[in-house]
Amino acid sequence: MPRTLLDRSDAVLALAGVFRRRGFEGASLSVIQQETGMGRGSLYHFFPEGKTDMGRAVLAEVQAWFEEQVFEPLRASEDADSAVVKMARTVEEYFLSRQRVCLFAVMALGGERETYAEAVRIYFSDWVGLLAQALGRGGIAEQDAADLAMDAVATIQGGLILARALDDDAVVVGTVARVERRLRDALP
Amino acid sequence: MPRTLLDRSDAVLALAGVFRRRGFEGASLSVIQQETGMGRGSLYHFFPEGKTDMGRAVLAEVQAWFEEQVFEPLRASEDADSAVVKMARTVEEYFLSRQRVCLFAVMALGGERETYAEAVRIYFSDWVGLLAQALGRGGIAEQDAADLAMDAVATIQGGLILARALDDDAVVVGTVARVERRLRDALP
DNA sequence: TTGACTCTGTACCATTCGGTACACTGCGCT
DNA sequence: AGCGCAGTGTACCGAATGGTACAGAGTCAA
Numbered sequence: 001m002p003r004t005l006l007d008r009s010d011a012v013l014a015l016a017g018v019f020r021r022r023g024f025e026g027a028s029l030s031v032i033q034q035e036t037g038m039g040r041g042s043l044y045h046f047f048p049e050g051k052t053d054m055g056r057a058v059l060a061e062v063q064a065w066f067e068e069q070v071f072e073p074l075r076a077s078e079d080a081d082s083a084v085v086k087m088a089r090t091v092e093e094y095f096l097s098r099q100r101v102c103l104f105a106v107m108a109l110g111g112e113r114e115t116y117a118e119a120v121r122i123y124f125s126d127w128v129g130l131l132a133q134a135l136g137r138g139g140i141a142e143q144d145a146a147d148l149a150m151d152a153v154a155t156i157q158g159g160l161i162l163a164r165a166l167d168d169d170a171v172v173v174g175t176v177a178r179v180e181r182r183l184r185d186a187l188p
Numbered sequence: 189m190p191r192t193l194l195d196r197s198d199a200v201l202a203l204a205g206v207f208r209r210r211g212f213e214g215a216s217l218s219v220i221q222q223e224t225g226m227g228r229g230s231l232y233h234f235f236p237e238g239k240t241d242m243g244r245a246v247l248a249e250v251q252a253w254f255e256e257q258v259f260e261p262l263r264a265s266e267d268a269d270s271a272v273v274k275m276a277r278t279v280e281e282y283f284l285s286r287q288r289v290c291l292f293a294v295m296a297l298g299g300e301r302e303t304y305a306e307a308v309r310i311y312f313s314d315w316v317g318l319l320a321q322a323l324g325r326g327g328i329a330e331q332d333a334a335d336l337a338m339d340a341v342a343t344i345q346g347g348l349i350l351a352r353a354l355d356d357d358a359v360v361v362g363t364v365a366r367v368e369r370r371l372r373d374a375l376p
Numbered sequence: 377t378t379g380a381c382t383c384t385g386t387a388c389c390a391t392t393c394g395g396t397a398c399a400c401t402g403c404g405c406t
Numbered sequence: 407a408g409c410g411c412a413g414t415g416t417a418c419c420g421a422a423t424g425g426t427a428c429a430g431a432g433t434c435a436a
Contacts, residue, residue: 006383025213026299029424040425041384050425101297108353109294111214117355124353147366154346154363161345162338165296165312167305175342178335194413217394228395229414238395 020101080138088180208289262318268326276368
């Protein structure tokens with residue numbers, strides 16, 4: 001009876017919300033139907049391989065967002081200091097508006113880890129690698145830049161866990177602010 | 189026919205292993221039976237409320253371990269510097285020998301979050317709070333100590349996620365070492 | 377107007393889920 | 407010897423799982 005209420009990219013966004021709220025395994029098909037308002041028909045129309053496909057699509061969407069909003073600016077940065085500032089602002093806003101959940105972390109800790117292992121690996125190594133390169137271009141020695149970048153990403157991810165555990169947005173804000181300061185202080 | 193192969197605390201340890209390997213929701217009762225070698229009878233004998241009980245018991249075991257090996261030493265510490273060193277060593281060894289997984293983080297990100305929210309909150313706020321107090325006693329101003337402690341725990345947790353994502357124990361070792369250095373450098 | 381195509385809801389499938397019931401085993405106690 | 411009870415395996419339960427089949431509904435081009 002109804003027609004095209006959602007296109008595939010709307011569906012992906014809605015799914016991301018469900019996965020953030022309930023975790024990947026906690027999001028059963030009936031929960032997904034209920035919370036997205038989509039029936040099984042639509043779901044399997046857009047994601048023919050079912051839940052696995054939905055997971056892939058959601059991770060790809062997040063990866064694409066980071067590629068555009070975080071990774072590319074990092075890649076293109078001339079000035080490491082302002083690149084760090086921009087990354088901090090972007091990332092903070094992203095996670096605050098997404099229930100303080102990184103879906104790659106969810107997948108990394110969940111039961112379907114192996115299915116998405118490659119995507120997870122790429123996301124994190126891109127992030128760490130590109131941040132390290134930006135810091136290196138800013139005049140930090142290669143090994144130091146790599147260490148700093150790894151710690152920065154780790155602290156942000158851990159900050160998200162703590163924010164969730166303590167149910168407090170301020171943990172995200174504080175953590176990101178201190179990561180930003182730590183990186184800028186290291187810059188010559 | 190057989191008798192008492194495992195007592196309850198062996199069962200808890202075995203369950204913790206399964207949950208680390210497959211996540212909480214990924215560990216179905218049949219997987220649990222298979223991987224622990226215990227039948228449903230034994231499982232429900234030790235954990236009358238079923239899976240929820242198993243989750244509670246496993247978290248309580250981890251909490252008790254940290255209480256004894258990490259929190260109490262932090263509480264009793266006279267010398268902040270050596271307290272930091274000890275914490276780093278203990279925590280590194282713990283997570284390296286446990287598939288680099290913090291079960292509290294798993295529960296914090298999983299679908300059963302609400303069931304264990306209180307235990308998760310207590311674990312993380314204990315850890316951060318006691319570390320902050322130890323740093324404070326070491327001569328760091330209260331707010332700085334709180335920030336440092338929060339970042340330290342966050343970085344370790346994030347380091348675990350990265351170690352898992354990149355499938356590399358060295359990430360744990362490196363992250364913990366740098367957290368240790370960061371804390372010691374802040375001490376007067 | 378017709379037909380092809382995209383999207384959707386519903387009914388259904390086999391399998392697995394978490395959980396229960398219960399009979400049995402063997403130890404420790406008296 | 408006999409009882410009680412902690413621990414165990416097995417068969418079973420209804421409900422929920424992920425997935426399929428399929429017939430409609432609406433849109434568009436010809």
